[in-house]
Amino acid sequence: MEGAGFRKELVSKLLRLHFRDGGTRVSGDALQLMAELLKIFVTEAAVRGARQAQAEDVALVGVDQLEKVLPQLLLDF
């Protein structure tokens, strides 16, 4: 698991922010797995945006390119 990624502590805080029940907890393994899932989510958004920019032959991934890949990304998650 090299490179950048989401820290377990951050993932824990992000999830607990939206739990409705104060007693809900997350196992350590689940936190690690969620960190991976979030990493994929971001990486997919970035890679698909990059592919779109390359297809349009632009050197910068702008929001115009990101908008086009957003629907499918959200459907996949």
Next chain:
Amino acid sequence: MEEEEEAEEQQRFSYQQRLKAAVHYTVGCLCEEVASDKEIQFSKQTIAAISEMTFRQCENFAKDLEMFARHAKRSTVNTEDVKLLARRSNSLLKYITEKNEEIAQLNLERKAKKKKKSEDRNKNSRESAEDGEVENEN
């Protein structure tokens, strides 16, 4: 009473802002990796947009995870719940399942290492006691 509620609202808001900033930082790092790999650049607005999306997606994830756990009559979210989250795309589910096994394997190895370390320590302290050396106070 209203002042208290307002102060609470303020606190929650600034807490959320701090979390958003932390997410933004990680998103920036990940985008940088993709940028150098694909030899392309991301605009600041794009990184901000991905960061905002990720933060919002966490709300959906959290609520789903909580409901999955409760459905299974648990109060602790486990990896099965996370795998359910990844059900919409086959390749995603496959990847997450593989990662789960990697993580489980790594944690098993770490536990085995820890156990061996403490066993070695016990073995060493027992041997030095037999040699009649002066033991340090614990």
